[in-house]
Amino acid sequence: MSSDAVGDETPRVTHTGGMAGKSDGQGPADRIIDVPGLQALVDRLIARGYTVIGPTVQSGAIVNAAITSVEELPQGWGDDQDAGHYRLRRRDDEALFGYASGAQSAKPVFFPTEEVLWRGRRTQEGFTVEPDDSAGRDAPYALLGVRSCDLSAIGIHDVVLTGRVHGDVAYAARRAAAFVVAVTCSDPGGTCFCVSMGTGPRPEQGRGAPYDLSLTELLNGGPHRFVVEVASERGADVLDEIGAGPAPAEDVVAGDAVAEEADARMGRHVDTDGLKELLYAAADSPVWDDVATRCLACGNCTAVCPTCFCTSVEDVTDLTGDLAGRTRVWDSCFDADYSWIHGGTVRATTKARYRQWMTHKLGSWIDQFGMSGCVGCGRCVTWCPAAIDITAEAAALRAAAEPDERDAGTLP
Amino acid sequence: MSTQDEVATERSRTVDSAMVPRQFVVTASRRDTRDTRTLELRALGDEPLAFGSGQFTMLSAFGAGEVPISISGDPTRPEVLQHTIRDVGGATRALVAASPGTMLGVRGPFGHGWQVADGRGSDIVFVAGGIGLAPLRPAILEVCADRASYGRVSLLYGARTPEDILFGPDLRVWARDHDIDVEETVDTGPHAWRGRVGLVTQLVARVAFDAAHTLALVCGPEVMMRYAAQALIHCGVTADRIRLSMERNMKCGVGLCGHCQLRELFLCVDGPVLSYDRLEPLMTRAEL
Structure with missing residues (x-):
């Protein structure tokens, strides 16, 4: 690992609050890089010891993977997304970030599906306990092309997994070491609703997780290029190292226009007004019975959700029983085992499990963490095999609740 | 350890993990009923597990899984950790079977108690x-x-x-x-x-x-x-x-x-x- 990563422990960001546009003169001046400049950025991050994770095309989808070259990015690829529908499509330009959202967010990078907590060996006296601290020794990750919705999701995970009395140590180690290059969403998809959730489409300092740099891709009025917002000192250092010059004023204005156009092209919408209270009062709504006839309880939504954090813990032994490991694994509130206690499953029905997931995501999360658990990325809608749409279910609950004044009564 | 490791380790130290158990040794096991036993445990190293009434620990037998079990002992005698366990499944069966001298894993105490x-x-x-x-x-x-x-x-x-x-x-x-x-x-x-x-x-x-x-x-x-x-x-x-x-x-x-x-x-x-x-x-x- 190169030594110039020293002191890169965390993005040093001055939270300036919501900046509506990036041409408002706050903060360091925007820079400009072209496609070779983006390659130089990737090279520089690798030289600094980072493993660069960026979007690639795999198995007919946009999938995050370790990259070394901008040629691995999904050049000229867009996507069509709708409830239960995802297809890549060829764009009529050479955009590198011209898709709406990948199949997965950054979640598995910082919060892998499986993580060893500790290992032990049986001994004469009992057993040993050897904590697994390997996460701190992973090559630090540099994320390239993080959408604003996913940036907000990382911010939520930072609170859930590291902002309380006890936390996820491995997550904290990976997050602390990470370099983040965000990107303005230029072509949101049919299932996107980040505008409803207040998380996008353009990365903003002070909203979601901190980032180092933010790219806005420009394809017209000159060569293929990127306006680069500088959001940390080390971000500025990297740009200095690759010789990125100041962005021309007209490019900064063009970048603002990209975000404004994306803002107006959300495929979905959620009315968040009083949504928590609505969900709490709707615990007995017939809408849950209706959705339960369609939901397969497969857990796809929880797997692709960038904020779902539920996990289980498994003890695994070798055949002799002398070696054991305890592993934390992703879990889903749609599984029967999830709520099992001796004597039975607390949420035995799909109706109760869907209600739990959606009420938590859009409602009780606010009581727990002071923020919604939904960032409007639309993945749960896209990847549901039954095409269940959380935005439509929220609207149905609202429509069903309105005639009887959201009666908050309880069962006798 | 490289400097980057130290930076990440230092940062992660600010996050307190509660997921790694302490080792306790069973000092007594008493049969309460046909399916329930009370275990007395002592911490390896003898640092007691101070607790409030109504709190629980995450208790595990080696390789057999971990379950939340309320503490049933005397809060004024934290040097003895008592758990009363009913055999209702794989993990609790292994715990109930733990004879004196057996080492168990203990995390906690956790939760808000009776006050x-x-x-x-x-x-x-x-x-x-x-x-x-x-x-x-x-x-x-x-x-x-x-x-x-x-x-x-x-x-x-x-x-x-x-x-x-x-x-x-x-x-x-x-x-x-x-x-x-x-x-x-x-x-x-x-x-x-x-x-x-x-x-x-x-x-x-x-x-x-x-x-x-x-x-x-x-x-x-x-x-x-x-x-x-x-x-x-x-x-x-x-x-x-x-x-x-x-x-x-x-x-x-x-x-x-x-x-x-x-x-x-x-x-x-x-x-x-x-x-x-x-x-x-x-x-x-x-x-x-």
Whole structure:
């Protein structure tokens, strides 16, 4: 690992609050890089010891993977997304970030599906306990092309997994070491609703997780290029190292226009007004019975959700029983085992499990963490095999609740 | 270790993990009933596990899985960790089978407990169903140790059969030496059983307490706790003075795994003990 990563422990960001546009003169001046400049950025991050994770095309989808070259990015690829529908499509330009959202967010990078907590060996006296601290020794990750919705999701995970009395140590180690290059969403998809959730489409300092740099891709009025917002000192250092010059004023204005156009092209919408209270009062709504006839309880939504954090813990032994490991694994509130206690499953029905997931995501999360658990990325809608749409279910609950004044009564 | 490692390690130190167990050794195992045993454990290195009554630990036998178990011992004697465990599955079977000398893994203590001292100066009603007496035992011992600070104290205890009654010697000591009105009942008993048969919730109306100055602590199956709370309310105890210890699946004990959620509550952190005014709207909806 190169030594110039020293002191890169965390993005040093001055939270300036919501900046509506990036041409408002706050903060360091925007820079400009072209496609070779983006390659130089990737090279520089690798030289600094980072493993660069960026979007690639795999198995007919946009999938995050370790990259070394901008040629691995999904050049000229867009996507069509709708409830239960995802297809890549060829764009009529050479955009590198011209898709709406990948199949997965950054979640598995910082919060892998499986993580060893500790290992032990049986001994004469009992057993040993050897904590697994390997996460701190992973090559630090540099994320390239993080959408604003996913940036907000990382911010939520930072609170859930590291902002309380006890936390996820491995997550904290990976997050602390990470370099983040965000990107303005230029072509949101049919299932996107980040505008409803207040998380996008353009990365903003002070909203979601901190980032180092933010790219806005420009394809017209000159060569293929990127306006680069500088959001940390080390971000500025990297740009200095690759010789990125100041962005021309007209490019900064063009970048603002990209975000404004994306803002107006959300495929979905959620009315968040009083949504928590609505969900709490709707615990007995017939809408849950209706959705339960369609939901397969497969857990796809929880797997692709960038904020779902539920996990289980498994003890695994070798055949002799002398070696054991305890592993934390992703879990889903749609599984029967999830709520099992001796004597039975607390949420035995799909109706109760869907209600739990959606009420938590859009409602009780606010009581727990002071923020919604939904960032409007639309993945749960896209990847549901039954095409269940959380935005439509929220609207149905609202429509069903309105005639009887959201009666908050309880069962006798 | 490179400098980058040190940076990441330093940063991650600010996040406190509770996921790695401490090693405890079983020093005694007592058979309570046909399916329940009480283990006494001592910490390797002898640093005691200070706890409040009503708190729990995540307890594990090597390689056999980990489960949340309430502490059943005396909070004034933290050097001895006591757990009363009923054999209901793979992990609890391995724990119940742990003989003296066996090492177990312990994380915790976790959770918000009974805070029984809030009831000083008033009457106390303990209501226990089955193994639910075990989590109440530390609170009962706390009251016994400071008996003069409390008014009338009663313990209403329901078990399935006379053979399932836990802590028989304790029950007699509490009644005889600590002026606690101990009322027992069973669901079914043999011909020789001369005690009560019936629901523990029906005992609420049979004991004396000043409803306006009473703290009620309830632990048992959820349906029993709900009916007990309703019976107490019927007698005039307000919901905010009725505390229940809730049970849910738990994998971490610190609010990270998500399993124990009851709407906005993480029962492992916000509970397991919560007052009925908070729980009532959440317990009266099926499968919440």
